[in-house]
Amino acid sequence: MEYFFNPKKIVVVGATANPRKFGNVVTSNILSNKERDYIVYLVSLKKQKINGLGTYESILDIPDSIDLAIILVPAPAVEEIIDSCIKKAVKGIIIVSGGFGEINETGKILERRIANKCKQAGIRVIGPNCVGIQNLDIGLNASFILTPPKGKVSFITQSGSFGAAVLYAMNNEHLGCSKFANLGNMIDVSYSEVLDYLNKDPNTDVICMYLESVADGRDFFSSIKQVIPNKPILVLKGGRTVTGMSAASSHTGSLSTNYQLLKSAVDQAGGHMIEYIADYTTALKAFAYFPIPQGNRIGVMTNSGGSSVLFSDQAERFGLNITEFSDELIERIRPHVIPLVKMVNPLDMIAGAREEQYYHVAKAMLESKDIDIVVGCCVITPFLEIQWDEHYRGMIRAWNETGRKKPMIPLLVFADSFPQIHALSEKEKITAFYTPYQAAYACKVLIDRMNYLKKIHEDKK
Amino acid sequence: MEYFFNPKKIVVVGATANPRKFGNVVTSNILSNKERDYIVYLVSLKKQKINGLGTYESILDIPDSIDLAIILVPAPAVEEIIDSCIKKAVKGIIIVSGGFGEINETGKILERRIANKCKQAGIRVIGPNCVGIQNLDIGLNASFILTPPKGKVSFITQSGSFGAAVLYAMNNEHLGCSKFANLGNMIDVSYSEVLDYLNKDPNTDVICMYLESVADGRDFFSSIKQVIPNKPILVLKGGRTVTGMSAASSHTGSLSTNYQLLKSAVDQAGGHMIEYIADYTTALKAFAYFPIPQGNRIGVMTNSGGSSVLFSDQAERFGLNITEFSDELIERIRPHVIPLVKMVNPLDMIAGAREEQYYHVAKAMLESKDIDIVVGCCVITPFLEIQWDEHYRGMIRAWNETGRKKPMIPLLVFADSFPQIHALSEKEKITAFYTPYQAAYACKVLIDRMNYLKKIHEDKK
Numbered sequence: 001m002e003y004f005f006n007p008k009k010i011v012v013v014g015a016t017a018n019p020r021k022f023g024n025v026v027t028s029n030i031l032s033n034k035e036r037d038y039i040v041y042l043v044s045l046k047k048q049k050i051n052g053l054g055t056y057e058s059i060l061d062i063p064d065s066i067d068l069a070i071i072l073v074p075a076p077a078v079e080e081i082i083d084s085c086i087k088k089a090v091k092g093i094i095i096v097s098g099g100f101g102e103i104n105e106t107g108k109i110l111e112r113r114i115a116n117k118c119k120q121a122g123i124r125v126i127g128p129n130c131v132g133i134q135n136l137d138i139g140l141n142a143s144f145i146l147t148p149p150k151g152k153v154s155f156i157t158q159s160g161s162f163g164a165a166v167l168y169a170m171n172n173e174h175l176g177c178s179k180f181a182n183l184g185n186m187i188d189v190s191y192s193e194v195l196d197y198l199n200k201d202p203n204t205d206v207i208c209m210y211l212e213s214v215a216d217g218r219d220f221f222s223s224i225k226q227v228i229p230n231k232p233i234l235v236l237k238g239g240r241t242v243t244g245m246s247a248a249s250s251h252t253g254s255l256s257t258n259y260q261l262l263k264s265a266v267d268q269a270g271g272h273m274i275e276y277i278a279d280y281t282t283a284l285k286a287f288a289y290f291p292i293p294q295g296n297r298i299g300v301m302t303n304s305g306g307s308s309v310l311f312s313d314q315a316e317r318f319g320l321n322i323t324e325f326s327d328e329l330i331e332r333i334r335p336h337v338i339p340l341v342k343m344v345n346p347l348d349m350i351a352g353a354r355e356e357q358y359y360h361v362a363k364a365m366l367e368s369k370d371i372d373i374v375v376g377c378c379v380i381t382p383f384l385e386i387q388w389d390e391h392y393r394g395m396i397r398a399w400n401e402t403g404r405k406k407p408m409i410p411l412l413v414f415a416d417s418f419p420q421i422h423a424l425s426e427k428e429k430i431t432a433f434y435t436p437y438q439a440a441y442a443c444k445v446l447i448d449r450m451n452y453l454k455k456i457h458e459d460k461k
Numbered sequence: 462m463e464y465f466f467n468p469k470k471i472v473v474v475g476a477t478a479n480p481r482k483f484g485n486v487v488t489s490n491i492l493s494n495k496e497r498d499y500i501v502y503l504v505s506l507k508k509q510k511i512n513g514l515g516t517y518e519s520i521l522d523i524p525d526s527i528d529l530a531i532i533l534v535p536a537p538a539v540e541e542i543i544d545s546c547i548k549k550a551v552k553g554i555i556i557v558s559g560g561f562g563e564i565n566e567t568g569k570i571l572e573r574r575i576a577n578k579c580k581q582a583g584i585r586v587i588g589p590n591c592v593g594i595q596n597l598d599i600g601l602n603a604s605f606i607l608t609p610p611k612g613k614v615s616f617i618t619q620s621g622s623f624g625a626a627v628l629y630a631m632n633n634e635h636l637g638c639s640k641f642a643n644l645g646n647m648i649d650v651s652y653s654e655v656l657d658y659l660n661k662d663p664n665t666d667v668i669c670m671y672l673e674s675v676a677d678g679r680d681f682f683s684s685i686k687q688v689i690p691n692k693p694i695l696v697l698k699g700g701r702t703v704t705g706m707s708a709a710s711s712h713t714g715s716l717s718t719n720y721q722l723l724k725s726a727v728d729q730a731g732g733h734m735i736e737y738i739a740d741y742t743t744a745l746k747a748f749a750y751f752p753i754p755q756g757n758r759i760g761v762m763t764n765s766g767g768s769s770v771l772f773s774d775q776a777e778r779f780g781l782n783i784t785e786f787s788d789e790l791i792e793r794i795r796p797h798v799i800p801l802v803k804m805v806n807p808l809d810m811i812a813g814a815r816e817e818q819y820y821h822v823a824k825a826m827l828e829s830k831d832i833d834i835v836v837g838c839c840v841i842t843p844f845l846e847i848q849w850d851e852h853y854r855g856m857i858r859a860w861n862e863t864g865r866k867k868p869m870i871p872l873l874v875f876a877d878s879f880p881q882i883h884a885l886s887e888k889e890k891i892t893a894f895y896t897p898y899q900a901a902y903a904c905k906v907l908i909d910r911m912n913y914l915k916k917i918h919e920d921k922k
Binding site (some may be wrong): 014089098099103144146152157158159160161162163164165166168169171172210212236238239240241242243244246247248276277278303304305307308309310312313314315316317322340346350351379380381382385413414415416418435436437 | 479480559560564583592606607618619620621622623624625626627630632633644671673697699700701702703705707708709738739764765766767768769770771773774775776777778783801807811812832840841842843874875876877878881896897898
C-alpha cells in the first residue's frame with residue numbers, strides 16, 4: 001500500500017493537455033502540489049508539454065524506476081500498457097479507465113486477464129473504473145476529483161462520484177481528509193488491504209466507507225475487527241433495498257451484498273452502520289471534534305423551549321438519558337439565570353439568555369460529576385443587541401476553560417447558513433449541529449463508541 | 462382575525478427607546494415598514510421619542526380609535542392595560558409579555574381573569590407569552606423576531622423561538638412567508654380561528670404548524686378538515702415521546718397532547734405529519750415550488766451511480782415507484798447519451814454528462830406519457846471544464862420549455878453550500894434538494910397530496 005499512498009516516482013499514462021479529458025485532470029491534480037516530494041513522469045502517444053512537463057512515448061523510455069503507474073488510456077489500450085508496466089517492474093498500478101467488468105462480460109474477461117498478469121508479476125492493482133486515490137498528508141491528489149483540506153478522516157468508497165460529494169460535505173463542515181481511496185471494480189486491492197494500512201496510519205483518526213458489495217466478507221470482517229478497537233469505522237451501504245440493489249448491480253456490475261448480513265457483521269465488530277448520508281457527516285463531526293464521553297448522562301440548556309422539546313423527542317428515540325439535575329448542580333446554576341427559569345433538565349433560560357448565561361451554565365455542567373455530555377441548544381436571537389454568535393462563544397469559552405474533556409455539543413437550530421457561526425467554528429476548531437436530530441445522533445454515536453470501548457476493555461480483563 | 466392581520470391603527474403599549482428591551486424590538490419592527498398603510502401609536506409611562514415617534518402616557522389619551530393593541534409591559538402591569546383597552550374599545554389585543562400560566566398557578570389565574578374580561582367586552586386576544594404575529598403581505602412585523610421575505614407559506618407556531626428558527630431555514634431556502642402567528646398560551650385565539658382565516662387568505666398556498674398541545678381537539682380537527690382540500694397543512698408535534706412531553710409541559714405550561722391521537726387526526730384529515738424539522742423545510746419546498754403530479758411513476762437520471770443507488774434505497778423506503786422505461790422513452794433518450802450508458806431507470810449517464818445530456822433526457826422524460834415525476838440527480842463535477850451549475854441549468858431549461866407541468870426534482874448531492882446553485886435557484890424560482898433522502902421525501906409528500914386529492918375527488922362523485 002505504501003507504493004500507492006507514498007510513492008516517490010509516479011507515471012501518468014494517458015496524460016494530455018486537453019482540459020476536457022480525464023488524463024488532463026489527473027495530471028493537473030498531481031502536479032498542483034508545488035511542494036511535492038515525489039517525481040512525476042508523463043506518458044503520451046503525442047509529444048506535448050503538459051503543465052510545463054514533457055512526455056515520454058512509452059513508460060519503457062523513462063530512464064528511472066517507477067513506484068506507481070496511473071493509467072487513463074481507453075479500455076482497449078490498457079492491456080498493452082499493463083504489459084509495459086510489468087516489463088518496467090513498477091510497484092503499483094491504478095487503472096482509472098472505465099469500460100471493463102461494469103459494462104459487460106467481455107470487460108469482465110479482460111479485467112480478469114489483467115489481474116492475473118499483474119498477480120504473477122507481483123504488482124498490486126487498484127481499479128479499474130475508479131476516480132483514483134489521494135494522500136493529503138503529502139499533498140498527493142492522484143484522482144480526477146477535488147482536493148479537500150488536510151485532516152484526520154480517511155475515506156474508502158466504492159462509488160467515485162458519491163465519494164466526491166461527501167468531500168463537498170466534509171469541506172463545508174471543516175472536516176479535513178487524510179487518505180481517500182476509490183477502488184472501483186476491485187480486481188486486486190480490496191477494502192481489507194486499505195483498512196489494514198489505515199489502521200497503522202498515524203494520520204487517520206476515523207475511517208468512513210461507502211460500499212455496495214463486499215466480495216470477500218471474511219477478509220472484510222477480519223479487517224474491521226482489527227481496526228475498530230483503535231479507530232471508529234462508519235459504513236454506509238448503497239443498495240439496501242430491492243430497488244437500490246437493482247440500481248447498484250447496474251452501477252458497479254457486482255452483485256450487491258445483503259444489507260442485513262453486512263449490518264450484523266459491522267455491528268458485531270463494533271462499527272457504525274449509517275442509514276442516511278446526512279448522518280455520515282454528523283457522525284464524522286462527532287468523532288473528529290469531540291472526546292468520547294465517560295458516561296451517558298446528558299445535560300441540556302436552551303434559550304428556546306420548543307427546540308429543547310424537539311431535542312428531547314429525538315433523544316428518546318435514540319435511548320439517550322437526559323438526566324435529572326443534582327441539587328449541587330442546581331445550586332451552581334441558580335445564580336446565573338433569571339428567577340423565572342425552572343431548575344429542570346432541559347434548562348430553559350428563555351429568549352433573553354446571553355453569552356454569560358451560556359458560559360456559566362455550560363461551565364457548571366462541564367465541571368459537574370453528574371453530567372457526562374453537555375448539549376448547548378440555542379435559537380439565534382437577532383434582538384436586544386444580542387450578537388449572532390454570542391451563545392456559541394459562551395459555550396466554547398466554558399469548554400476551553402475546562403480542557404475540552406467532555407463532549408460539548410452545540411445545537412444551533414437552523415443556523416447552518418450563518419457565516420459568523422462557520423467562522424467561529426473554524427477559528428476555535430469546533431463544530432456545531434443544526435437540527436435536534438443531528439445533535440441527538442452525535443450524542444448517540446459517541447455513546448455507542450463509549451459502550452464499545454468499555455466492553456472490549458472488560459473483555460480483556 | 463382581520464384586526465390582527467390587517468389592522469389600520471395599531472398601538473404598542475410598553476414601547477421604549479432602550480434597544481435591550483423587547484418593547485423596542487417590536488416597535489422598531491412595526492415602524493421598519495416605510496410604505497406602511499397603517500397608523501402606529503406608542504404608549505410609554507416615560508415621555509420619549511422612539512424612532513422619531515412621540516409617546517402617549519395612556520392608551521386613553523390617543524385621539525383616535527384603535528384596531529390592535531400590542532402589550533409588552535411586565536406581567537403584573539398587564540391587567541391594568543387590559544382595562545384601558547376595554548374602555549378604549551380596541552378590536553384585538555396581542556399580549557407579548559410572559560410570566561403567566563407558563564410559570565405558575567398564580568399566572569394561570571391571572572390570565573384566566575384577563576381572558577374573561579376581554580370575552581365579556583367582545584375583544585379577541587392572542588397570547589400571552591408569545592413573540593407576536595406578522596403579515597408580510599402588508600409588510601407588518603408585529604413581533605420581536607426577524608422579518609422574512611414575502612411569499613406563500615403561512616406559519617402557526619406554539620413555540621416562538623422555534624418559529625424564528627424555521628424562518629431562518631425558510632430564508633436560506635428562498636421560501637417566503639405570508640402570515641406568521643405565534644399564539645403563546647392561547648387564552649383566547651387558538652389554532653382554529655387562524656386556520657379558518659388562512660383558508661380564505663388568497664396569499665396563503667401552504668400552511669405549516671408547530672404545536673405541543675391542542676386544547677380543543679374537536680375544533681382543531683374540524684378546521685383542518687375544512688382547510689386541507691384547499692391547501693396542504695404540515696404539522697410538526699413537539700413532545701412526541703415521554704421525555705419530550707415532560708420537556709414540553711415545563712415549556713408552555715400546558716399538558717402535551719398525545720402524539721398518536723394527533724397523528725391519527727391529521728392523517729385522517731389528509732394533512733402531513735412531520736417527524737423531523739429538516740423534513741419541514743423539504744416538504745415546504747416541495748409544495749411551494751412544484752405542481753402536484755398526475756401519477757406516481759418516477760424517472761431518475763444521474764451522473765453518479767452511487768447517488769442514484771442511494772436515492773433508490775430511500776425511494777423504496779417511502780414506497781415510491783421507480784418505473785421501467787418504456788421502449789418509446791428509451792428511443793428518445795438513446796441519441797443523447799454515450800453508448801456505454803445502460804438504458805435502465807435510474808439512467809446513469811456517467812461522470813462526463815453535461816448540460817446537453819441533462820436537458821435532453823429531462824425533456825424526454827417530462828414529455829413522456831410514461832413518467833409523472835422526474836428526479837435529476839447529480840454530483841457536481843469540477844473537471845473537464847464542466848461548469849458547477851450546468852447540470853442544474855439543463856434540467857431547468859427542459860422544465861421551463863415543458864411548462865413546468867410535472868414535478869422536476871433536482872437532487873444536487875451535498876451542493877447546499879454552493880453559492881452558484883443558490884443564485885440559480887433564486888433567479889429561476891426553483892429549488893434543489895441536497896440528499897437522496899430529501900429528494901425522496903419531496904416525491905413522497907407530493908404523491909401523498911395527489912392521492913388525497915384524487916380520493917376527495919372520487920368521494921364527491
